Structure formats: C-alpha cells, structure tokens
Amino acid sequence: MTYLAKPKFHHPGLPKNELGYTHRDYEGTVSTLCAGCGHDSITGAIIQACFELAIEPHRVAKISGIGCSSKTPTYFLGNSHGFNSVHGRMPSVLTGANLANRDLIYLGVSGDGDSASIGLGQFAHCLRRGVNMTYIVENNGVYGLTKGQFSATADRGSKSKRGVTNTDNSIDMVAMALQLGATFVARSFSGDKEQLVPIIKAAIAHQGAAFIDVISPCVAFNNHLGSTKSFDFVREHNEAVNRLDFISTRMPIGLQQEPGTVEIVEQHDGSKLALRKLDADYEVHDRAAALGFLQHHAAKGQIVTGLLFVEKEAQDLHAHLGTVEAPLNKLEVKELCPGSAVLDQINAGLR
Amino acid sequence: MPTAAPLSRINDFVVRFANVNGSGSASANEMFARAIMRMGIPVAPRNIFPSNIQGLPTWYEVRVSEDGHLGARGGTDLMVAMNPQTFDKDIATIEPGGYLLYDSTKPYPASKFRDDITVIGVPLTAICNREYTDPRQRQLFKNIIYIGVLTALIDMDVAVVETLIAEQYKGKDKLIAPNVKALHIGRDYAILNLAHPIGLKLHQADKVGDKIFVEGNSAAALGAVYGGATVCAWYPITPSSSLADAFTKHCAKLRVDPVTKKAKYAIVQAEDELASIGMVIGAAWNGARSFTATSGPGISLMQEFIGLAYFAEIPAVIFNVQRAGPSTGMPTRTQQCDLISCAYASHGDTKHIMVFPENPAEAFEMGAQAFDLADRLQTPVFVMLDLEIGMNHHLTRPFTWDDTKVYDRGKVMTYEDLEAGKDFGRYLDVDGDGIPYRTYPGTHPTKGSFFTRGTSRDRYAKYTEEGAPYVDNMQRLLRKFETAKDIVPKPLIANAAKPTKYGVLYFGSTAPAMDEAIHMIEGRGHTIDRMRLRGFPFHSSVNSFVADHDFIFVVEQNRDAQMRSLIVNECGIDPVRLVPILHFDGTPITARFIAKAIGDHLDQMTMKPAKVAS
Numbered sequence: 032m033t034y035l036a037k038p039k040f041h042h043p044g045l046p047k048n049e050l051g052y053t054h055r056d057y058e059g060t061v062s063t064l065c066a067g068c069g070h071d072s073i074t075g076a077i078i079q080a081c082f083e084l085a086i087e088p089h090r091v092a093k094i095s096g097i098g099c100s101s102k103t104p105t106y107f108l109g110n111s112h113g114f115n116s117v118h119g120r121m122p123s124v125l126t127g128a129n130l131a132n133r134d135l136i137y138l139g140v141s142g143d144g145d146s147a148s149i150g151l152g153q154f155a156h157c158l159r160r161g162v163n164m165t166y167i168v169e170n171n172g173v174y175g176l177t178k179g180q181f182s183a184t185a186d187r188g189s190k191s192k193r194g195v196t197n198t199d200n201s202i203d204m205v206a207m208a209l210q211l212g213a214t215f216v217a218r219s220f221s222g223d224k225e226q227l228v229p230i231i232k233a234a235i236a237h238q239g240a241a242f243i244d245v246i247s248p249c250v251a252f253n254n255h256l257g258s259t260k261s262f263d264f265v266r267e268h269n270e271a272v273n274r275l276d277f278i279s280t281r282m283p284i285g286l287q288q289e290p291g292t293v294e295i296v297e298q299h300d301g302s303k304l305a306l307r308k309l310d311a312d313y314e315v316h317d318r319a320a321a322l323g324f325l326q327h328h329a330a331k332g333q334i335v336t337g338l339l340f341v342e343k344e345a346q347d348l349h350a351h352l353g354t355v356e357a358p359l360n361k362l363e364v365k366e367l368c369p370g371s372a373v374l375d376q377i378n379a380g381l382r
Numbered sequence: 383m384p385t386a387a388p389l390s391r392i393n394d395f396v397v398r399f400a401n402v403n404g405s406g407s408a409s410a411n412e413m414f415a416r417a418i419m420r421m422g423i424p425v426a427p428r429n430i431f432p433s434n435i436q437g438l439p440t441w442y443e444v445r446v447s448e449d450g451h452l453g454a455r456g457g458t459d460l461m462v463a464m465n466p467q468t469f470d471k472d473i474a475t476i477e478p479g480g481y482l483l484y485d486s487t488k489p490y491p492a493s494k495f496r497d498d499i500t501v502i503g504v505p506l507t508a509i510c511n512r513e514y515t516d517p518r519q520r521q522l523f524k525n526i527i528y529i530g531v532l533t534a535l536i537d538m539d540v541a542v543v544e545t546l547i548a549e550q551y552k553g554k555d556k557l558i559a560p561n562v563k564a565l566h567i568g569r570d571y572a573i574l575n576l577a578h579p580i581g582l583k584l585h586q587a588d589k590v591g592d593k594i595f596v597e598g599n600s601a602a603a604l605g606a607v608y609g610g611a612t613v614c615a616w617y618p619i620t621p622s623s624s625l626a627d628a629f630t631k632h633c634a635k636l637r638v639d640p641v642t643k644k645a646k647y648a649i650v651q652a653e654d655e656l657a658s659i660g661m662v663i664g665a666a667w668n669g670a671r672s673f674t675a676t677s678g679p680g681i682s683l684m685q686e687f688i689g690l691a692y693f694a695e696i697p698a699v700i701f702n703v704q705r706a707g708p709s710t711g712m713p714t715r716t717q718q719c720d721l722i723s724c725a726y727a728s729h730g731d732t733k734h735i736m737v738f739p740e741n742p743a744e745a746f747e748m749g750a751q752a753f754d755l756a757d758r759l760q761t762p763v764f765v766m767l768d769l770e771i772g773m774n775h776h777l778t779r780p781f782t783w784d785d786t787k788v789y790d791r792g793k794v795m796t797y798e799d800l801e802a803g804k805d806f807g808r809y810l811d812v813d814g815d816g817i818p819y820r821t822y823p824g825t826h827p828t829k830g831s832f833f834t835r836g837t838s839r840d841r842y843a844k845y846t847e848e849g850a851p852y853v854d855n856m857q858r859l860l861r862k863f864e865t866a867k868d869i870v871p872k873p874l875i876a877n878a879a880k881p882t883k884y885g886v887l888y889f890g891s892t893a894p895a896m897d898e899a900i901h902m903i904e905g906r907g908h909t910i911d912r913m914r915l916r917g918f919p920f921h922s923s924v925n926s927f928v929a930d931h932d933f934i935f936v937v938e939q940n941r942d943a944q945m946r947s948l949i950v951n952e953c954g955i956d957p958v959r960l961v962p963i964l965h966f967d968g969t970p971i972t973a974r975f976i977a978k979a980i981g982d983h984l985d986q987m988t989m990k991p992a993k994v995a996s
Contacts, residue, residue: 089831092668092823105833105845112823114667115835116660117686123615123657127664127672128823130613130648135668135824153660156653348650355644359612360669360822362646364789367610369636371783377604378780381594382419 069221069247100142119150190257239345404436410525453895530568601742605749615661689728697756715968816861870917902977
C-alpha cells in the first residue's frame, strides 16, 4: 500500500523511551520496496535500535548511495537529515559530513551493488581511516532495481532467477572489513531481528568504524532454489558464533552471567556488550583468527554471523587528525580567521 | 667579436637557466630572482619543468623589468646553459646580440656556438672538482658558483645574495659559510678571468615598493584559511598539489588552538578525486566550509558529484589549477583549457560559478571570497587558477584583509527560525532570487529535516518525477544563476585614451602579458579598449562592452576558444564579432605574441585601398 500516506494517529498507549518518544517517532515514510523485502526488516531493526537507545532522532545523519538499500533511509528516522548521494560514494560523503560535525551519529546505508562494485574503493578507505560511523550493507547478492543481475557478492556457482550460473568469485565484505582495520565487524541476517537489533545498537555506540554486513534476501530476484542469498538457504547455513545483549551507559547490568559463557565487553563510550558464546572456540578480539574462522566456514558453505570482531580501544579519524572538540561547522570567523595583523606579518615574510 | 652588436640594457632583460631536473638548481635560481627583487627591481621568474623527478631537462627563466612588465616576454638575452642534453636548442633561443654562459671544462668545437652572441666559458666542473670531494657537494655548489659568476657579470649586489643565503639556511647555520664561500669562488673567478660587467646590468632601483613575492597556490591556500575553510579533501595532482600542501602548512601555523594544541581544521588526502569531492560535498552539506584542489583530469573524475552538488544545491569550492590537456596532456605546462568542462560540468543541464584570479593577490582574495559565494549561492564554485599563476613566484601587491568582515553563510534557517514557525521548504524560492533556505543536520528535533537527493523533488524536498515540479525547480536554478551575475567578481574595464571600435577580452594569467601588449599595440598606431573578465556567469557589462565595439578580440590560452564559446552561448552574441586570439603551446602567453596577433589583425582592418590613378 505504498500509495497511502502513513496515518499520523498514535495509539495513546504506545510505549515510550527515556526521552518520551514512541517507536513511531523513529519511523519515516512508507516503504516503496517490494512486500517481504529483507531491507524493510533491516529498516525495522534500525528503528527498534534507535528507539531502544533513546537517541534524539535529529542527532542522526543517515547517508546512502544508490539502489534499493540506499532508498531505505527515507523509511526510518523521518526527523533526521538524510542524504541519498551517488552510486557507491556514501563513504566519502559520510566522511566529509563527519569531519564537519563530530557530534552527530552517522549511519551509512548501502547495498552490495553500491559497496562491493563501484564503491569498493570508498568502502575500503573509509574503514581504514576509522571514520566514526555505523556502515550497514544490505546484502542480497543481486541488482534489484535493474531486474536481477548478479552483484559482486553473489557466490560462485549460485544461480540467477533466469537460471544463469555465476562464474565469478564473490567478494566477502566482512573479510575485507577485518583486513582493512574496521574496529567493529559483524554479520547478521535480516530474518533474525533478535540478533540484528543489539548488533546495530552496539555498532552505534562504538566510537570508530563499525561495519555490519546484513544478508537480506531479495524476494523479487534472489529468493529461489539455487540462490545462496535466499531466506531458506541463509536459515539452513547460518552459523551464529555468538548472541549479543547491548547494555547502554544508562542501564544497570542485570544479566545473569554464567561464567565462561558470557563475556562483557566495555566500549569506549561506557556502553557494555554482553556476549553469549555459541561457538566456544570463537575469539571476538582476534582479527587474524576471525579471518581464518570465516574462510574456513565459508569453504564449507556456512554463513558465519554474529559480532565477529571488536576492538576495545578503538580510535576514530578525528583522533588521528587531532581536531578540536567543538564541531568544525560551529567555528566562527573569530576562531578561523587569523586577521589583518597576522597578514601583515605574512606579507613582511614574503619580501 | 659577435656579428651582432652585444645587447646593452639596464634592468630590462631575460636570463634563462637550463638545468637537469633534480640537480638542486631550483633553490639557487630562485635566490638569483629574489636578489633582483631585493635590489628594488621588479622580477618575474618562471619554472619550466618536466613531469619527472630526476634527469629530464628543466629551465628557470627570470625576466627583469624595471617598468614592471611581469608577463612572459619570449626570447632569452642571457642563457646559463648547464644542461648538455639541451645545449644546442638552448643556444638557438638566444636573441641576436645575447650572451651565453656555459661550463667550459670540456671543450666544445666552435661549430657548437653562434657568431652573433657573446660566449662566456667558465670551467665550473673543474672548479668544483678542485674544491670539493663529495659528489653531491660538487653538484649543489656548482649552482651557487654560477650564481657567483653572474653577480660579477651583471653587477648584482653580492651582499644581497649573502643575506639571502643567511635567511635560507637560518637554523641550519653550518651551511651558511660554505654557500657564501662557493658564491665567492664563482664571483672571484669571473672578476679575475672574464670581461665584466657584460651589457646586461642591474642597477639598484625602488620599483618594488611593498609588493610581495609569492606563488599563486600558496596565496589561494591562504585565502582558504582566511575564508574560513575547515575541511580540505584532495588527491595529489600536478599542478595543484602545492595548494593543498600550502593549506596544510598555513593551518599548522594559523589554525591550531594555542591552549589545547588541537586542530581547527581537517585535511584528508583522499583515495581519488571522486572521494575528495564527495568529502567536500558531505562536509559542506553539514555546514562546514570545505574545498578541494585539483586539475583537469580531476575535474573529469568529479563530474558526477558536481552535478549532484548543483542539483541538490550544496556549496563546494574547487580550486582548479589548470594544465595542458586533453587527457594527461602536458601535466607540467600551463593552459586555460577547462573553462567549458567546469562551466557546464556533469550530465544534464548544469551551469556553474567560476572566478578568474589574475595573480596571487587575487588568488588570495578570490580564494577567500569563493566560500562566501558557495554558501550564498549553495552551489559549486570553481577558482580557475593555472600552472603559471599557481606554481610560479609572482611579484604582487600585498595581501589585505578587512577585520570587520564576517562570513556570509547564506540562507540558513536556525533552530530559532524554525521554532518561530517559519515555513521551511528546502527548495522554496521565498525571496525571488532563486536561492532557497537550508538547514544544517541536527538543527531541530521535529522541524527542518529534509532528504537531500540527486533525484527530482518538489519545493518541500519530496521525491517526485512529475514534470511540473521538475520544470519549476530547473527554472528556479536558472533564476539563481541570474542572481549570481551580480554577485561574482565584476569585470574591470580599461578604456583607451580615445574612442575606438575595437575591444579585447581576457582573463586570468593572460593579464600581465595583455597589459604590456597594449603599449606595443598602441606603438603600432592602434587603440583598443580592454575588459578583464573575473567571474562567470558574465555580468551585464560584458554584453554592453561587446555591444559598444565593432570587433572584440578574445585572448585565451587554449585551442578551442572556450571563453569565446561561453560568451557566444551565454550572452547570445554573433560569433563573427568575437575574434579569437589563441595561445596553447603550454608556455605562458607573451606580450609579443598578443601584440603581433592583434596588431596584424588591426593592420588589415584599418588598411585603406590604394588609390587608383584616374
């Protein structure tokens, strides 16, 4: 029913968060994606995460590229500024925006067509710079808007809806993110909101480059037998290494901890991640081991999900550049312009 | 004795140094030019260098002109030929009656020389080998030794050079004495062994005044500092890299918080030009003044983003230090060849703002002003420099700044405006000037947010593919471009002493050559009015200037008469009335070239048919 405007009516009994906002205050306009699209579930997870974190909606800047996934920022956080930029270039626009105002929360939304092909360079470089952001790739292995061509994350040997077999190797963006130095790396599944929502919350709280690859089946073009990005395939091959509970700085830790099974990871902002290990061997702070684990399981056709890597003492680009605490876009002429007396000295030095 | 009379001139000649790239000659040659300036004599040096780190030929030309003619002149009066690779060609460029200084360690056959020049041999290599054992020292001091020789040959004040050496090596004081010694080795050799001074001589003068000596890229970067730029994203490309380097250097001195030692700026060397312009646009969207510096190939790469910034109305400042294209072209040679690729950058109907500084002083002013223009007009602004302005030292009027000036941040709705209930439509033309209001992200919890996109939208930023709102928006963008005509720097007119039917339009680095050429054209008995273009879109005075003359010469440094095309296109002028004068071999345009091209044309126009006897 995409042609119908959303009703403005709120049920008076809707639960409110600490700021007094309801779930509805974090929504955007009605989605124009296909009914059942995995991307809409991710939109729902983002709304849920922001509601639960009690973020002021206008303190988020949501930035995307071009494609189905990049359309979704219209469907959440209607009171945030959004920027639907050009294909594959969300990372550079987000980097610039972040440099201008370090006080906002940056949410980058992209797809596999956007980030794994034309945008692969920008994907790589924003991660290696450590831009403080949450970078979500809504990964369906296919170009939806142009009617079902393979994307670069489609697995070799998988079949398109028209029956064509993909002969190219796939790009694993999680493996790349690990290699490139992202300080928070996770993979999840749009069909598993319980896993996804806390991961998004933890990523938003993370003060560095957080990357989340979300497998998100395309119901129109990539949900058939022979696809490795279909709901059925992902459910069957999902190998979750851990489950996460996010504990914000404002919440007391009330979890029952079973020794040996729950690890508490404290992030730079004071928030805590309670990690329940599902795979006893998995070590979430070991970048090299994570890479090996991923490749080992990928060879067996398994899709590893969960929080795959987190660096406790993450640093961001502003720390690397040594910028002032005040957002650069708030600085006025008196703080920026050295004035005529200094200019006279400069002139004198040029004679 | 040479067959042509040896040139005899005071404070008016051209010295050209032919060197090997990477041999350390640049700093010695620059010191030579600076010494002339310190003697109160206007000087214009030009570095003519290859796209290479070591080994290829490089030249450094120094024009000395007490009259203050600082454009390239053409020709060489004194050649300092230090590069055997180019020896023959270098000798061929010497003006009849000119002088050659060469390293005579290895004897050359007489056939290598010309009989209409004065040949001066100094065994530089032999002197160096005698004085120094370290091969690197032999090379570096050779440069200072030939400067020492020159001080004697052209009567340069040696104390001035000694002062410059002391200034250059301040902090590395151990290097001062050996350099001064090398200087005197050369000077003493010349005094003992050579006829000196030669016909080309320097006399102390007072024609420099308070002028400064600076490169355009450094000046433009300083303009960006004064103009309030806080974000710079760039990718290395000749000839623009030194602009970003200069911004980095200026910021480290001028923009660090004295207490916290934190930076009030952010500079990112991006992975490519696509990312650099993306960062600039992201930062400007978020309310910071941001810029990139690039050259033609970078502009080609940025096209898509520039179209987005035009259509989504995001400020961006792009310093384009132009070099000879197309493609990689001649990366270390100058041209004004990106006018059309900037004016109409990106697919679809687009038009962009350009400013054309003539020298470093204007590069500073326009470099600062560009940020006001971009914020006011919410659109990309190109500062059209070129290699000639950007990478050479120019003697230019000092920089000035008005301390009462505040930045024009354009139409930005604040929290208070939104609270007061002002209607916010991101693409709503409230004031009739085509410029809408914007809000910065994070301004207000419930009001003023909008979605920025490259797709079509209505006045309230809502996505639409309907024809009427699309046309409405595109027409408003044209109205905004009309508004820009009165905001960009206006053209400057210099009328001839008496009325004339002829005019000339020019811009940017052509200015000093044009100013000099006008005297030469007048010397041929022609009068001509001048207009120097400084901004695009064109001010209405450009139309009237063309209307007031029968023919207009349009002087530019590209093959395709790009500025002429813009004038024809934007002002609706009959192309027949615009005569192109084009210089595009990669060297800076000269007064001699302009005077000959325009002079010859005017000779033909004013030629009277011969009277036929009845």
